[in-house]
Amino acid sequence: MKEYSAKDIRNVVLLGATKSGKTTLAETMLFEGKVIDRRGTIEDKNTVSDFDDLEKLNQRSIYATPVYAEFQGKKINILDAPGSDDFIGGAYAGFRVCENGILVVNAQQGIEVGTRNALRYADQYKLPLIVAVNHLDGEKADWDLAQHALKEALGSKYLAIQFPTNTGVGFDGVVDVLTMKYNDTQEIPAEFADRAEEARQALIEKVAEFDDALMEKFFDEGTLSEEEILSGLAIGIKNREVYPVLCISGKKDIGVKRLLEFTINSAVAPEADEKAAAGLFIYKNNVEHHLGEVSYFKVMSGTVTSGLDLENPETGDKERLSAIYAVAGTKKEPVQALKAGDFGCAVKLKNGKSNTTLSAIGSGLNFDKIQYPAPKYRCAIKAKVQQDEQKLGEALKKISAQDPTVVVEYSKELRQTILSGNGEQHINAVKWRVNNEFGLEIELFAPKVPYRETITKVATAQYRHKKQSGGAGQFGEVHLLVCPAEGELRTKFPIDGKDTQLNVKTSESIDLEWGGKLEFYNCVVGGAIDLGFMPAILKGIKDRMVEGPLTGSYARDIRVYVYDGKMHPVDSKEIAFIIAGRNAFKEAFRIAGPKILEPIYNVEVTTPGEYQGAVMSDLQNRRGILGDLGSDEGFSILRARVPLAELYRYSTVLSSLTSGSASFTMEFADYQPVPGDIQTKLIADYAASEKEDE
Ligand SMILES: Nc1nc2c(ncn2[C@@H]2O[C@H](COP(=O)(O)OP(=O)(O)O)[C@@H](O)[C@H]2O)c(=O)[nH]1
Ligand SMILES: [Mg+2]
Known part of the structure; x- marks a missing residue:
């Protein structure tokens, strides 16, 4: 392959609804670009782009696959993104x-939901667009309808x-x-x-708008030359003032050559300096048959050569x-050099994960x-x-390094591994890979909810903790009071029927790792408990807060006053006060x-x-409190x-409620008390699970 400079390169990502024909178009572009001499089809599972086992199985694209076409002395790098x-x-x-x-x-x-999303x-992302109306050979193809919908969108x-004649x-x-x-x-x-x-007149009038000089010329002469039209068009496309519409059938290879030519003439070339320090950005990483780990990159700066140290x-x-390669799906052609703006891949890199920069030593280049x-x-x-847990952890780590939209984390609090992704199908694809590529059987289920108790x-x-076991015994007694940690500090409480003034001797306020706080006040009078045992009592309380008395969830926002207790001259030890503190706290918590x-x-x-109404009532059914509407x-x-x-599964439900046309975001806000009936049920469930564990 010859070496291409940025001005002779066009990089395009194929966007559009699922099944609009992106992968088929990529295949035809490769064919017209002489990279392959026979076209595969989705049905025969032999396209250059959908070569991954999972893609073949599903007969659709799951990952973004780079391919390229060489045409009229230029190179077009094409990223076939999933719809x-x-x-x-992959589209990101x-x-x-x-x-x-x-x-x-x-x-x-x-216009489909996927079209609108694109x-x-x-x-x-301020991406200039060219529109290719595809499937024009389809039985139900309707140009008028498509044109009308496009104009509206x-x-x-x-x-x-262009327009089709039939x-x-x-x-x-x-x-x-x-x-x-x-x-x-x-x-x-x-x-x-x-x-x-x-239509040509409309085109000329439109492109004249993109450039003052053209506008003047158009006013003077009433028309523009071919060259002028092209230059105006390029400006309009680059500034996203215009989305040119072309007509094709990717499947029948009609109009695809012209689409390549149009892209070369009118699409935006990368702006990059091949003489600057070398730097590349890895946008995708994958494990492939016979090759091992492949890192797909774009040369962002300078010239990348085989044997280069970065x-x-x-x-x-x-x-x-x-070694470096020009890539068209599975087809990888070794090349000597790739210049700024171009795409390629390398295999078995140590630093080859997605979203990584490799740049000339000391250059400091690091790309967004x-x-x-x-x-x-x-x-x-x-x-x-x-026994497979460890292997599963390793498998998930590999998968998420390749696909950073797969997020895996172990929650110490829930004692569960939480797997997150873009949707249920995405997670099912992860499951498939774990099964088929790593040979592990897994279960997916609803994650526990991180409740809190207060x-x-x-x-x-x-x-009172008292234990007489042979020789030395254990003895510790703790009297304490609990109240919510809110408002001003109160020191006067009715205790055992009389108003009691507590004298705070020492205090400690602890910000809990899981949010909220614990305030601890030592109000013991007359040396009933040695100061030295206070840390043990506090430890007992903290232990119990890790596993709250109601559901075993973290407790928070509590004030504890230790106001009395008893010691034994010989048998009082730390352990006795840990236990006494823990149990006194649990008891007080239960009745508070x-x-x-x-x-x-x-x-x-x-x-x-x-779909507004449907989405709203669904949110209300989820105990949602609606805010303002925009x-x-x-x-x-x-x-x-x-x-x-x-x-849980909200993305799936929302998608089916709205035929996939809605999107959503969610962000933690705060903690609120659960309704009474739910509290009763949660406590009963926890009690039952504790029984099971006994
Ligand atoms: N009739 C017709 N079918 C097409 C055309 N392009 C793609 N298809 C078919 O539409 C289906 C989806 O194509 P595919 O390339 O996988 O679409 P993608 O999901 O956008 O990548 C496949 O069955 C293709 O054979 C076309 O131009 N005309
Ligand atoms: Mg596809």
């Missing part, structure tokens, strides 16, 4: 490393470059009003001449690129990372057989109006207006405070 929100991580890589998007629209479906992402950015199974003609040719090289048939002329600027680790969306789906995971009233309790608190999340749902370009934005306990 569904469950696998959106595309937004980071591609200067352009090609939005594939299915003419049999019109348009939203393009806005968010793209608004003033809509700009027709659609459906016999589709075989495209008029191009930029080249003024029919099917690339032929004269436009007479019957379409007027329509072509009209470093990871974050760790200082050195890394030699023993891909900012993945926060996970939307959480579940607990465990190995079916206990008290609402004042209560006192005392406990204990409450279970649950985590509440701020949930924000963005949904097409038509709107944004036809979408409703609903905000609600919802208990975490009610949010």
Whole structure:
């Protein structure tokens, strides 16, 4: 392969709804770009792009796969991104490393949810777009309908470059009003001449708007030359003022060559300096048959050559690129050099994980990372057989290093491993990989909720620990009072029926690791307990707060006053006061109006207006408290405070409620008491599970 400079490179990410034909288009582009000499199909499971076992099994893209085409002396790097929100991580890589998007629209479906999502992402990531209306050969292809829907969705950015002369199974003609040719090289048939002329005029008027000089010329002469149209178009595309629309059938290889040519002429080239210090950014990492670990990168700066020594600027680790390749899916061609702006891969790197920079030693170059969306789906995971737990941990670590949208963490509090991802299908894909690639059987289930416990009233309790075992005995007695840790410090309480003034001798306020606090006051008079035993009593209380008396959850926001007790001159030891402190606390807690608190999340749902009612009532059924309602370009934005306990599988439910057209975010807000009936049930469940453990 020849070496390409940035001006001869175009990087595009294919976007669009699932099944709009992105992978098929990539295959045809490869074919037209002479990278392959035979086209595979989704049905035959032999496309260059969907080569992963899981992709073949599902007959759809799950990961972003880079391919390329060489055409008219230029190179187009194409990232075939998955269309569904469950696998959106791959598209995020595309937004980071591609200067352009090609939005594939299915003419049999019109504007789909996935199309709208892609348009939203393009806005968010300021990605210039070219629109390819595909499936024009499909039985149900309807150009008028597709065109109408596109005009509505793209608004003033809509700009027709082509129109089909027929659609459906016999589709075989495209008029191009930029080249003024029919099917690339032929004269436009007479019957379409007027329509072509009209569309060309609209095109010229539109592109004149993008540049003052062109506008002047257009006013003077009433037209623009081919070259001027192209230059205006390039400006409009780059500034995202226009989304040019072209017509294709990826499957029948109609219009694809012209789409490549259009991309070369009009899409944005990477801006990068091949003479600067070398630096590359790894946007994807994968384990592949026969190769091992493959790191896919974009050269961000300078020229990357095989044998080059680089470093990871974050760790200082050195890394030699023993070989580099140009990649088209499974096809990897060794090359000597790749220049700034180009795509490639390397194998078996030590620092080869996704989202890593490797740059010239000492250059300090470190490129912005891909900012993945926060996970939307959480579940607990465990190995079916206990002995596999360690292997499972290693497998998950590998999977999440390749796919950073898979997040794995062990929760000490819940004693569960929590697996999070973009959606239920995403998590199921992880399950499949763990099963098939690592040979482990696993179970996925609802994660426990991190409840908290606290008290609402004042209560006192005392406990005497006494043990006579042969020689030395154990003795400790603690009297204490508990109350909620809120408001001013109170020192006067009714104790045993009389008003008692407590004298605080020493105090300690502890910020608990799990949130909230414990305040501890020593108010013992007359040396009833030695000062030296106070830490033991405190330890006993803290131990009990780790496993709250109601449900075994962390306790928080409690004041404890130790106001009396007893010692024994010989048998009083630390252990005795730990036990006495723990039990006195438990007893007092039990009668102090204990409450279970649950985590509440701020949930924000963005949904097409038509589903607003359904989404709202579903949130209410989840005990959600609705907040203010907003709107944004036809979408409703609903905000609600919802208990975490009610949010398991929410992404799946929301998706089915709205045909996949809504998105949401969730963020921890605070802890609130659970309703009485739920508290009763949680306490009963905990008591039952404790019995089981005995
Ligand atoms: N009739 C027709 N079918 C197509 C076309 N492009 C793709 N398909 C079919 O549509 C389905 C989805 O295609 P695929 O390339 O996997 O879509 P992707 O999900 O966007 O990558 C497959 O069955 C393809 O054979 C096309 O231009 N015309
Ligand atoms: Mg695909």
